[in-house]
Amino acid sequence: MSDSTAPKPDPTGSQPNGTAPAGNAPTEAPLAEAAADNAIIPASSGEEPESPVAEIATAPDVANQRRSGDPSAGGGSRLSLRNLRPRMVRWRRQLARVNEFEPILLKEDDATIRKRSLALRYRAMAGEKLSTLLPEGYALCREAGRRALSMRHYDVQIVGGIGLFEGHIAEMQTGEGKTLTATLPLYLHSLVGKGAHLATVNDYLAKRDAEWMTPLFEMLGISVGIIQTEDDQSARRKSYSAAVTYGTAKEFGFDFLRDRLLLRAQNRMQTEMLGGGDGGFSDSGDQIVMRGMHFCLVDEADSILIDEARTPLIIGSIEDNVRDQIVETYKWGSKHAPDFELDEHFEIDDETKRYELTARGRSKVRALPKNDLVRAMGLVDLYEYIERSVKVHREFLLNRQYVIRPSEKDPKIDEIVIVDEFTGRLAEGRKWRDGIHQAIESKEGIEISVPTGQAARITVQDLFLRYPHLAGMTGTAATSASELARIYRTPVVRVPTNRPPRREQLPSKVFGTLDAKFEAIAKEVAEVHATGRPVLIGTRSIDKSVLLAGMLTELGIEHEVLNANNVEREAEIVAAAGGIGKVTVATNMAGRGTDIKLADAVESRGGMHVICTELHDAARIDRQLIGRCGRQGDRGSYRQYLSLDDDILKGGYGQIKYDKLKNRGEANTGSADRLANMFHRAQRKVERRHFRDRMVLMHHEKERKKMQREIGQDPYLDTPD
Template sequence: MFKKWFDPSRKVLKQADIIAKKVISLENDVAKLSDEELRNKTEEFKNRFKNGETLEDLQVEAYAVVREASKRVTGMTPYYVQVLGAVAIHEGNIAEMKTGEGKTLTAVMPAYLNALNGEGVHIVTVNEYLARREVEGQIGNIFRFLGLTVGLNIRELTREEKQAAYDADIMYSTNSELGFDYLRDHMVLYAKDMVAQRGLNFAIIDEVDSILIDEARTPLIISGGAKNNQNLYERADRLVKTLSDEDYEIDVESKTIELTPSGINHAEEVFGIENLYDLQNVSVVHHINNALRANYILAKDKEYVVQDGEILIVDQFTGRILQGRQFSEGLHQAIEAKENVQIKKETITVATITYQNFFRMYKKLSGMTGTAKTEEEEFNEIYNMNVIVIPTNEPVIRVDASDYMYSTMEQKFKALLDDVEARHKAGQPVLVGTIAVETSEYLSLELRKRRIPHEVLNAKNHAREAEIVEKAGQIGAVTIATNMAGRGTDIKLAEGVVERGGLAVLGSERHESRRIDNQLRGRSGRQGDPGFSRFYISAEDELMVRFAGDAFKRRIQMIQNLNEDKEAPIESKMFTKFVTNAQKRIEGSNFDSRKNVLKYDDVLRMHREIIYKERRDVLTLESIEEQAIITLKKSLEENALDFVDTTIRNPKVDYEALVKFFDGPIFKEGTLLIEDIQGKTYEQVLEHLNHLADIEINNKKTTIPPEVFNEFLKVIMLRIIDTYWMRHIDTMSELRQGVVLQAYGQQNPLVIYQKEGYRLFNELVANIGRDITKYILKANIQVNVEREAVVKNTATNQGSEDKAKKQRVRKIRGRQAPWR
């Protein structure tokens, strides 16, 4: 009762109901407008916004205009419940709308409204196919009919094409492309090359749970260069394959693995080292841990598949192959060693960000999905978004039957196949949901034995997805699908299927996330259609093994033995509740894991924001002489202070060491003489250093034109910032792996990471300052200087970059850069 009372949906829906009724009341008035008058409403709204009206003031009229435009362009008029969803989205919430309720059309209303301020709206989809479908199809036509521009941002576009997409009023894009564009924008050499010129204003994320939760732990990585450590992967793999069961320990519940004392001894013998956990052996430990995970935790045809000598990752939430992606931190190479395929070189990370931190940079964020309520706490805590459950347009009449439980997998699959066969004979279409590729292939083999025609939709067969889904609602159709049969596509029922009970969805096991189970159920019973769903579970399923073990299996067998029919399923609310609780525990554990990732990434986020701001200033400011001089003076002061003994009452300066440090390495040799500073106080010495710097800077400025001096400063600052930032990311990554061991010493790894990260960042800033100072004071400026990228041939962890998107280095009348 209290949960319902304090549910944010109540308050939002109450307010949304008032707005929706006002929108619908304008239907007849707006219908009288001609096409031209309807289109002119956009310009009228924009002018009213400029004259002080808010988007909230315009909301009712704007939504009414969109409803009429949709009716004229597509023949579809958004329902009352879709207007409710549109109100929730505009307020920065997540609209939970069931499958088939028209989320795509719902998003048009808040997107149109928020585009009126001229700052741009990004609509984010889970794949390029969906983004292209909306832009080139009827949805894009609604926006164009109303006089708005619509852009499509996909992978293969050139920079100029991407800029045009970002400049559009409404831009459709995938989540990964947006993230990579942000990272690439902070690697360009000229401000004009940045694609997102207007910043991040408002995003509507379709399938928001998939993007902000399922993919939250996957960082976006741009890499370049290569580490040469292939041999270490092979040695670690050989070691791990020779281990006995006593040499390692697996925690089934948390899916972690580690060496036991006997395993550690064995590793030390093989690698010829005295202490495996000595600091100098961090790299060896890292490779062994990856080899352990690759061999004993990750399974072929479940977490990954091998195709054409390549390791391809399978998304555990959608069942799709994640084309071009790699497991990070060397795990991918460890799997390649395990499967004996060619080991790709591990690359150096040049830029990285998580989806969590990227999407939190938007001024306003909202989303829509069919399943989000179970993760409401996370959405609220991490993204400050509430989940608003929008009622369905027609009542849901699908029958969600209770789970059938068996003691063994063999019994479960036999019963499932019997059910499929009976429904197929009756002409009812059946969708069998599986979690792993191997399960879908096993069931396909068994159906072939029974001579039941069927289609299989899994990571190995994703190319025919649209065709398979289209036929899944035909009379007697049988479709076996991993979790991919869900996102963005509807299974439409053929004539005569409704009379046969609609689509039957049969789950071959429970997923560790309740959302994925709900999605599978949601394939059936759309828009008031009849339907049926049931899950078949056994005590040998992974979920049950992880959280129940042998005791649970014995209990099921005992109950089965009491029945006259030993093969009969067990239907029990108690066992169903147990399964749900196991799912809740995993969801809680995954939430904690994502929160932990975010806490670590927040450390790097603060560093990234500071460095990216500095870099953006270098690109966008007309002159950066003032910033460069401030950096130089601060660096001189901090470095000079290192040679002053401040522990005594009258601070003493080490003149010889100070001259040795500055004369030659920082200033040109012979500039700073010991007789000029001998006997002076620290303040006087600093004043003299600043005076020498001023002379050197003025000499440079008098010999070359001001624009060349300014370009020289930009060249060295970009080069130095990029070089040190790239090293810093790599150092922080190694630190992240290293601090885990601090837990054994009763210390909080996160606290150590934060403290050490703070020290490393200060070191980074000091190094950047020192190098900028050195180049300003020592470099012989040529009249021709050029900007140059620190790392070339960059690739992303979602595949190599397209040639068209390589950074174009524009030469500025020159051949040689000043630091060479």
């Protein structure tokens, strides 16, 4: 930590408000302007979480944005909702109070800043309200940022930070400095001594952001902990004991479950000891790692709180050696199944279609060679394994009942996907029960997915609902505002950009077929590429990214493909994507969290051009892609390409109407641009359906937990498999 008394020069050139020299004007000008006209723009009337979705969804700004069909609208626009004015006025007043501290803090040395921070902590611990401490706290944080990181929180960031402190989801455009903004509510909430968590999507981001912000926190006497997947219990305990802890939603969830299991085990031991008198309770030194859940700030809030919301975090109860034994026995079964003959070794019950070994079949099983793991399995179990394997060999055929393809989660691993016998379509995510699925995996020689057995389970949603104070940041929340407000009681606010955005939306183009669309896209890539501007093309699936890449190769355009198949090079590809003449084809969320920095000469040529090749099921994902260009006031442009055979039309209007549109598309030779709005309507229908599905699921889960509590069970530990 630096002891210098003189503050470090501010590379942003910005000065405290009111004392700003002329050169500072560009940095703070938009805020001054925006502040006068509602610095923060509500994306929904989330203040009334109880209000019906329609009311929220039709909040004027969202509605305007959708009417214009511009999924990137927002950010710097200045729209206002009359009924939310009081909140904005209050936040602006608080900003003014934060600013009042600045000239005073500027004159103080590092040691005094730290002392002030300690004094704030005492006051918070003594029970003073954090909202009273906010102006000085935020001013201290800003001053620490300026000295330790050479970054002074912009006024918009301070106002965004106030919104976060008050439990909002702040929508900030990519590149607007969410990492620095996060320090404000983290610092303030950490003062009460119960810990403040920042949850992000992966270990890498947790570590990177924590390390980047640590000098700021250290200057204020605030310790920082980082949770990484490989950490052991004692490292975790240490990280959680820090004032501020960075980690992933997943790790926070697992630690919560492990602690809960441990507490139950200890509780049981204690009860046994008290009851039996001779119980073996000993405090073996096992201690929980978390020290409660007080405040959590969720980065990439929409993806964690909505996309991942239903993801269950499960701690398995099957131990590794048992798992190995099960896997081995499946393999053993499928190896020997072809040697079993109908009628001689097994029979099939006409009614139940059950396979049953005959006496000869059973003695054959006993005589089969077995390794130690298989031998340790009970004989009755072995009969069942063989019966199941024989059934699978006779009845389940590759490319008829199922296909094999690379797993979406990990393309290096193959997986079995069931073919729906009625529709002939792939039944994504479905599995056969009673070991059939595993027996097929074994027959095909691919990794056997032994179920874990559940010892404890929590969904990401439940986890965050347990925090009494929750807030989030994201580039794209406005379109999910109603859902976030309804589930988490976290209203969404839009934070305007520090500098006005200069991103240009080019008119959407609609084609009859995918082929026609892709040809036009390739042509546009060639044209923009010739000017030296970088082009980023987003596709909905891996195969489409490959198709487009093939077309670009034919045109002789050098390019990079970024999809789930080459995640290792992700950061490298994204970092280079803003160079002169770069062309990058990416599937949706790829490259998240890495900044695309434009090469110097790119800005004067018009910045980056983004091409969206199809609408996604959620407008939010489209906006994420579009947000890649025109960052921090850079120039940039984007265009949406659509065709009448796009999946979104099927999802929105159903198969029959989709088939009609597709036929119309095939007959269509000219432009169909006038139909662009139809695609956005379809997208809204899909979004609404997904929202309804999620609400139904949430309702069922809630009921289940209620019932379990009523009968004295723990909904996280007594989980149905």
